[in-house]
Amino acid sequence: MTVPTDRPAHEPAPAVSTGGDDSPKFRYTGSLAQEIEARWQDRWDADRTFEAPNPSGPLADPDKIAGRPKIYVLDMFPYPSGTGLHVGHPLGFIGTDIFSRYKRMTGHNVMYTMGFDAFGLPAEQYAVQTGQHPAITTNANVSNYRRQLRRLGLSHDARRSVSTTDPSYYRWTQWIFLQIFNSWYDPDAGPEGRARPISELIEQYESGRRPTADGRSWSDLSPAERDTTIEGHRLAYVSEAPVNWCPGLGTVVANEEVTADGRSDRGNFPVFKRNMRQWMMRITAYADRLISDLDLLDWTDAIKSMQRNWIGRSDGATVHFDSSAGPISVFTTRPDTLFGVTFMVLAPEHPLVDALTTPDRRKVVAQYRHQAASKKDIDRQDDTREKTGVSTGAYAVNPVNGESIPVWVADYVLMGYGTGAIMAVPCGDQRDFEFARLHGLAIPPIQQPPDRDVDTSTWASAFTGNAPYINSSNGSLRLDGIASVAEAKRLTNAWLEENGHGHAAVTYKLRDWLFSRQRYWGEPFPIVYDIDGNPHGLPDDQLPLVLPETDSFSPRTFDPDDEFSNPESPLDRLEWWTNVELDLGDGVKPYRRDTNVMPQWAGSCWYELRYLDPTNEERFVDPEVERYWMGPQPVGHDGHEHPGGVDLYVGGVEHAVLHLLYARFWHKVLFDLGHLSSKEPYYRLFNQGYILAAAYKDDREIYVEATEVIERDGAYFHDGQPVTREWGKMGKSLKNAVTPDDICQEFGADTLRLYEMAMGPLDASRPWETRDVVGMYRFLQRLWRNMVDEETGD
RNA sequence: GCCCGAGUGGCGGAAUGGCAGACGCGACGGACUCAAAAUCCGUUGUCCGAAAGGGCGUGUGGGUUCGAGUCCCACCUCGGGCACCA
Numbered sequence: 001m002t003v004p005t006d007r008p009a010h011e012p013a014p015a016v017s018t019g020g021d022d023s024p025k026f027r028y029t030g031s032l033a034q035e036i037e038a039r040w041q042d043r044w045d046a047d048r049t050f051e052a053p054n055p056s057g058p059l060a061d062p063d064k065i066a067g068r069p070k071i072y073v074l075d076m077f078p079y080p081s082g083t084g085l086h087v088g089h090p091l092g093f094i095g096t097d098i099f100s101r102y103k104r105m106t107g108h109n110v111m112y113t114m115g116f117d118a119f120g121l122p123a124e125q126y127a128v129q130t131g132q133h134p135a136i137t138t139n140a141n142v143s144n145y146r147r148q149l150r151r152l153g154l155s156h157d158a159r160r161s162v163s164t165t166d167p168s169y170y171r172w173t174q175w176i177f178l179q180i181f182n183s184w185y186d187p188d189a190g191p192e193g194r195a196r197p198i199s200e201l202i203e204q205y206e207s208g209r210r211p212t213a214d215g216r217s218w219s220d221l222s223p224a225e226r227d228t229t230i231e232g233h234r235l236a237y238v239s240e241a242p243v244n245w246c247p248g249l250g251t252v253v254a255n256e257e258v259t260a261d262g263r264s265d266r267g268n269f270p271v272f273k274r275n276m277r278q279w280m281m282r283i284t285a286y287a288d289r290l291i292s293d294l295d296l297l298d299w300t301d302a303i304k305s306m307q308r309n310w311i312g313r314s315d316g317a318t319v320h321f322d323s324s325a326g327p328i329s330v331f332t333t334r335p336d337t338l339f340g341v342t343f344m345v346l347a348p349e350h351p352l353v354d355a356l357t358t359p360d361r362r363k364v365v366a367q368y369r370h371q372a373a374s375k376k377d378i379d380r381q382d383d384t385r386e387k388t389g390v391s392t393g394a395y396a397v398n399p400v401n402g403e404s405i406p407v408w409v410a411d412y413v414l415m416g417y418g419t420g421a422i423m424a425v426p427c428g429d430q431r432d433f434e435f436a437r438l439h440g441l442a443i444p445p446i447q448q449p450p451d452r453d454v455d456t457s458t459w460a461s462a463f464t465g466n467a468p469y470i471n472s473s474n475g476s477l478r479l480d481g482i483a484s485v486a487e488a489k490r491l492t493n494a495w496l497e498e499n500g501h502g503h504a505a506v507t508y509k510l511r512d513w514l515f516s517r518q519r520y521w522g523e524p525f526p527i528v529y530d531i532d533g534n535p536h537g538l539p540d541d542q543l544p545l546v547l548p549e550t551d552s553f554s555p556r557t558f559d560p561d562d563e564f565s566n567p568e569s570p571l572d573r574l575e576w577w578t579n580v581e582l583d584l585g586d587g588v589k590p591y592r593r594d595t596n597v598m599p600q601w602a603g604s605c606w607y608e609l610r611y612l613d614p615t616n617e618e619r620f621v622d623p624e625v626e627r628y629w630m631g632p633q634p635v636g637h638d639g640h641e642h643p644g645g646v647d648l649y650v651g652g653v654e655h656a657v658l659h660l661l662y663a664r665f666w667h668k669v670l671f672d673l674g675h676l677s678s679k680e681p682y683y684r685l686f687n688q689g690y691i692l693a694a695a696y697k698d699d700r701e702i703y704v705e706a707t708e709v710i711e712r713d714g715a716y717f718h719d720g721q722p723v724t725r726e727w728g729k730m731g732k733s734l735k736n737a738v739t740p741d742d743i744c745q746e747f748g749a750d751t752l753r754l755y756e757m758a759m760g761p762l763d764a765s766r767p768w769e770t771r772d773v774v775g776m777y778r779f780l781q782r783l784w785r786n787m788v789d790e791e792t793g794d
Numbered sequence: 795g796c797c798c799g800a801g802u803g804g805c806g807g808a809a810u811g812g813c814a815g816a817c818g819c820g821a822c823g824g825a826c827u828c829a830a831a832a833u834c835c836g837u838u839g840u841c842c843g844a845a846a847g848g849g850c851g852u853g854u855g856g857g858u859u860c861g862a863g864u865c866c867c868a869c870c871u872c873g874g875g876c877a878c879c880a
Binding site for chain 2: 023024027260300301302303305306308309310312314316330331332333334345387411412413414416417418419421422423424425429430431432434507509653656755758759760761764765766767769771772773774775776778779781
């Protein structure tokens, strides 16, 4: 609340009312409210009311810290889009502002500010549309956002505001990238492993404490071999791998940015899997810690389960089946069902298919593979479809019983998960069950379910529960009679290991993070390539590597369906910038710069740290300052370990597996390397709801401007034509945005703030009704009237 | 199919296990006004009743309790996430 209860004594009461010619002169009107609000905002600035002192460094004020508990309140920072804020954006901001003010009034030192996530596709697309350089439009948009946010009376410490596009900010984004580039994951360091400097890996190889792949000594390897070995360990690395190529955007995008139906999260263009040489981040090294440390966080179960789902850990075993083309490896979560295996299935793209297929089956298999290849992923993933497949004519040997089993090819097995091959247990897996029924394959039972006949021809589905095993023993592995799946798995895994047929194994759905983009408006990679093509990080004193000036910032985009087009980075066109001569410590040599830029997410992976120490030119954040604001606490909210981090983080649920996963990953790397005291960036997460608004479509299914729609007798009309109403997230695309400027103009910011808070609980989505806003305005008028005479102003 | 979350007036919603529907919108009636807007006052869950008053009411069916919107069990509906993941 920004209604002053004790007006500054030296200032006269306002004397303006625009509520109408004959309305009382001192009524609380929109214009009076704005005047009061502006005056207080100026005073807060002058008095530096909301500046939060640090324990040390340029923003230090130790006297003000003494004896006060600290709290760090953070909003997810916005993209400064060209259309400005609408009333949906500040919902969370108003909530955090009220909370911050409350904490300040109860004696806390409150860290609370706001920055701008200004790199990335939206800013660039807006610039392309308007033909202006993104730096110009971004700066204009940021100023506009600042103006709009200030008008809302948010109690930010303005000194701490940052924009990710500022070279003094992205200098450190580049520095952190180089930290990651110059690190490797040592799984043997500590109980769960940790990142360590790459120099320590080299030292291990040089000293012989770590053996090379083929056992030769490090000094016997050629320089190229050593490079390859080291590159294979870096946490940021270039690799040729299947990536998501989006011709419509002209760039590759991360898995997390591809929707379930195989289109780009942004722009909704088709995305194609292609092998390309791109920058990756080894987030998979952190998969287990990203799962287990969720237990330390005060987040909702919904978000935690979305992250767990995305990481997708499965515990099971790798099993090798002998075949004419050599061993076929499969991953299974149910090694205990090996005795029920009656066939194997390979993905159509599996590399062994050619070698396995018998001459008489070649034509059929080739046909099937061709068919599968022409299908979009989306079609292949429709699980209501019949399970097609063809036999290769080849056989493999089941290691537990020596049985010869047919090898099939079917597109319900995906190359991108596990090994791209499965062992099929039709009695214990519904997909295998359906496939066996359809293709007349045997379904022998290996468990005796309590409520079923042992004859599987009477079964309607596979059985997946706990039940005593039958037909499941050989000379050295005896599962018969055991009733526990967990126990049977354990015995089987041990048997596989002892007999060299496999071993316990874990797989993840999570893939390494595709980190490069072929766009202009992003952080340039602080990387140069030597004449042999080896990447080198730039030394600290050459940072920031400033994004080069050019008029030619438009990305090269393609026909969205042109799968075979190739990405072209805008930076590639700038010969003057890409070809350089540098001294990286071994004399001046020619190099070529990396021409990719980092993804939108890079800047938001660490901004909460820069708020703490925004002017530090020596480090991205001072360790003492970080420990003060974000350090771990002895005990967390439920008596468990408290990993440190932001005390309250408020934002939308849409970042559940994007920003929140990436930021946790970067934070953990920086923690491992000793730069941070906190294990996690965000201790408590609160997801605010969305503000929904009515959107209207005409008979061509095109949205019409919602403000121009009129209601008559329960029906809706635009320009005299009937339109249909639906509810959706407020925004430009549904043409239903309401700007806070208009509401502030008519009623004042306090009315808007009260209305947004009175609409319902902060975590619920709620429909915006401009018509209802007047209720809170009347409330404030009533409040005002109780203290100020409307006629006299006393 | 699996995992979350939610069901209360015409609408948004409020209620540490203790008077259900606060507050707001809308609607209806009134004041002010030549009139309208703005503002103010009153009524407004539903049924019976002229009124006083009474019956019924928090998705459905059970249960715990002196007492349930709230706790437990089963179900229904809606919203969100994941999904041929081996």
